[in-house]
Structures are given as C-alpha cells and as structure tokens.
Amino acid sequence: MSTRTASLPSGGTAPTLARKILRDDVYDALLEMLMTQRLAPGQSLSIDGLARELGVSQTPIREALVQLEHTGLVIRAALKGYTVTAPLTAAQMAELIDAREVIELAAVERAVGRSGLSERLESAHAEHQAVIARYGLDRQPSADAVQGQLLEYFRADWAFHETIIRGCGNRFIDQMASILGANVHRMRQSMDRGLTDSADALREHAEILAAFQVGNRARAVGAMARHLQGVSQRAQAEAPPGH
Amino acid sequence: MSTRTASLPSGGTAPTLARKILRDDVYDALLEMLMTQRLAPGQSLSIDGLARELGVSQTPIREALVQLEHTGLVIRAALKGYTVTAPLTAAQMAELIDAREVIELAAVERAVGRSGLSERLESAHAEHQAVIARYGLDRQPSADAVQGQLLEYFRADWAFHETIIRGCGNRFIDQMASILGANVHRMRQSMDRGLTDSADALREHAEILAAFQVGNRARAVGAMARHLQGVSQRAQAEAPPGH
C-alpha cells in the first residue's frame, strides 16, 4: 500500500534505513486524503493549490501525482490536469473481484508452506482482530472520523491479504497485486457498512489462516475462494443490479 | 507498452485527439533508450544529464522517470537517484514466466468468444509475420541496429499477447499485465537468439489464433500454456542453471 523501497530478494525486513524524501511524504498525504474522501471523486486537483495546501513546492506534487496515477485513484488529462477518479461502477466492482480471484488464488497456491509466512499471517490476523475490537463498542463518532475508522479497518484487512501476496515468492505477482489495494478500498467505501462486513471478513480470514497453519494448500485456496465469494455477495447485497 | 490515454469502456479508438505533452515524449524516448540497451543495466541516470541530452528541462524528465519506475526498468534510491535495473536473473525469469501463466491464461479464458477479438488477433498475427519476414533474409547488419531489430521483433510479438490481454474485458487484469511487457523484453534481450525464437513463437501463436477463430476456449488456453512452456524452455536452453 504505502511506498516501498525496492523489494529485496530475501523477503525479510529491509536493512536499509527508511530514507524518505519529500515526494514520498506528499504521496502518503495525498493517498490519505483520497482514501478518506477528503478529496472527493470528480474533484479536480490543482497542482498549484495542492502545493500551497501542503506547504511544499510544485515539484514533489507533480511526482506524487504521476505515481498516484497508476493506482487508478486519479486520472490525468493532458493540458487539463488531474482529477479524482469517479467511484467504481457495479460492473467495475465485478471485474475487480474477478481480478482478485485470479491473483490472490494464485498467490495462496504459491504461498502455502513457505517458511515464516504462517507466523506473519497469524500476527496480521491478530492485528486485524484488535483493530475491530478497539472500535467495536464505540458509539457513533463524528461523521468526519468515520472515514478514518473505515480506513483503519481497511488497512488491517488488506494487510492480511498483502501478507499472503508478498509472501508468495513471486515478485511480479506481488507487483501486479499492488495495483489492486487502493481499488479494493474504493470499492469498500462505496458501500460503507463497515463493521458488519469486517466481522464476516474476519471469520473468513480465520479459515484461511487455519489452512495455512496446517499447510493444507487445497484447503487454503478453497477458503480464499469462499472469502472472495463472500466479498462479492456482500457487495451485491449493497448495490442492487439496477445501478 | 506505450503510454495510453485513459482506456475507454467501449474499446474503440479514442475519439479524443492525441494531445501529447513533453513528458510523454520524454517517456517514449527513455523507454526506447532502455529497450535498445543504449542505457545499459547498472548505469546511473542523472536527471540533469538526461535533461541536457534530450534538450529539455528537468521537470518532464522527473515525471517520466517516476512513470518508468513502476515498469521495473529503472529503480530509485532515495537521495542517490535512478539507475537502470540489472538484467533478470534465472530465478527472476522463472518467476516472470510463472506470473505470465497466471495472468495470460486467465486473460485467454475470458477473451475467447468476445466479439471482434478474433479479427484483431488475426491482424496482429499477420503483422508479426510480416515483421519477421521483412528481416528474415537480411545479412548481419550493424551491431547497433541489431537492438533495433530485436525491439521490433519484440513489439510485434508482444502486440499479439497484448491484443488478448486488452480484449479480455477486465480492465484490472489489463492494468496488471501492463507491468509485464517491459520485463518480457528484458528477458528476451538477455538471450538474444532473436530469429530462431521468433519463428518458434510465431508457430505457437498460430495455434492460439486458430483456437480463437473457432471459439474453442479450452484449446486456446492449452495453446497459450504450451506457448509459455516453449518460452520457458527456450530461456532455459540459453541460460544454464549454474548462472
């Protein structure tokens, strides 16, 4: 999700210090603003305006926008600037689920049994669980903070999936899947019934995790397939086929 | 491969005029220099140097490099600049073939039977054939122009694959596969036995095309699988497992 340094062959934590330059901070800031809908779909993004708002020059803004463009969150029209991409249509959501099945099932198939992955997956799942538990009993917060919570749900949820993807041992599959993350969240915020979905997802994740822990590849693939089917059904339940 | 304007839902030719800005030209120029090895692997890319060499300012160079970064052809180290990515190792080549199988077999499965695709595929195949025939009888040209020919072979070859990928009806699969193109060429130029491979590939493409023309999905998937197996075997024949 966030900017990564060039992924190392041996997938441990990067030994290089996280040298960050301003462009990466701008990228993260813009990503956050897009994820929380502070920059709403359809809105046009003035380079000069963003530069003033974030207190930086135009150069890092330009580079961050180029980088954002290939996530699909913004689109560029020559000589007209950048605009925030419109929400996903129902057809696009179906395509996204389909693409996730292609990539994530392949990732699961390659990831089961790789050393250390089961443990990382377990900790990602625990973190996911903790995030949901933390806000589970909250009364309705400010409408502004809802987007922030939704983003936190999403990050913990996607971290589980990303753990599998990045642990599959194929850097090209990993690289390709990095395109999906932002779109998955876009889809999620189109139908914000945050907590109920999270509970369902958590249950389905648990089954995936269990299959990984016993090293049962076929069962893991099946559990992931059922999970993505669940995501698809919950999406359809929200958006009637007419729209 | 090249820069596309935002792909329209109905996949016709874009009605918008091809407004190009300098950044896109710089991107194409750098891509060409990378593909033809005029910028060799390991070489460090000075933004200031490239700006002087291409006769433009630093701004479009920066944006083009950010865009190139996500193709995998160049990598960026914070505060140290960009460098041309090292050639693919044997392990990375195996991963690339594996990733291609995941994406391209899924694309074929979804593409067979879609209207108009069979015709576009046939014309792409004819073009591929024409390119090979054109240079088939050439005597050895200048060592400089060999890379140009190889690039032309590659473009015609990949155009066949891209026709299937872009015709599969899933824009996310399409978007993900766009990452692979440049890497496929990198792999190809690591083992430059250009023409013999092209002849084999052409034969295998013909079988894929035939399956598309009769609308036989299973046969098309099988033909693509055999083709990718062939690519893999030819790669292994060139690079012994020791290296």
Next chain:
DNA sequence: TGATCAAAGATCCTATGGGATTTTACGGTA
C-alpha cells in the same frame, strides 16, 4: 592499514516566470 574529516559533486527541492492551452465571461446576431 584503518579511521577521521573536509571538499567536491549530486540529489532534491524551492522560487519565479513565461509560453501555450483551456475555461469562462461577454457581447453580437438570428
């Protein structure tokens, strides 16, 4: 040899400005 430190070089960013294009506002005509 190995370590310390200063100078050179590069990267990254800022700031400013202008050419080119799009957008908007405005006035004229049917």
Next chain:
DNA sequence: TACCGTAAAATCCCATAGGATCTTTGATCA
C-alpha cells in the same frame, strides 16, 4: 431565448536559477 465568436482570466506545462542536504571522494593522521 438560444447560438456563436472573441477577449480575459485561470491553469497547465515547462524553463531556469539557486540553495539545502546528503553522498562520495580523497587526503591527512594515528
């Protein structure tokens, strides 16, 4: 009113210059 052409404002895109910060190089010293 609706449509069309023109002028002004806004914006994008790029050029240029320069400074802050980091990396690299190379020389000095123990």
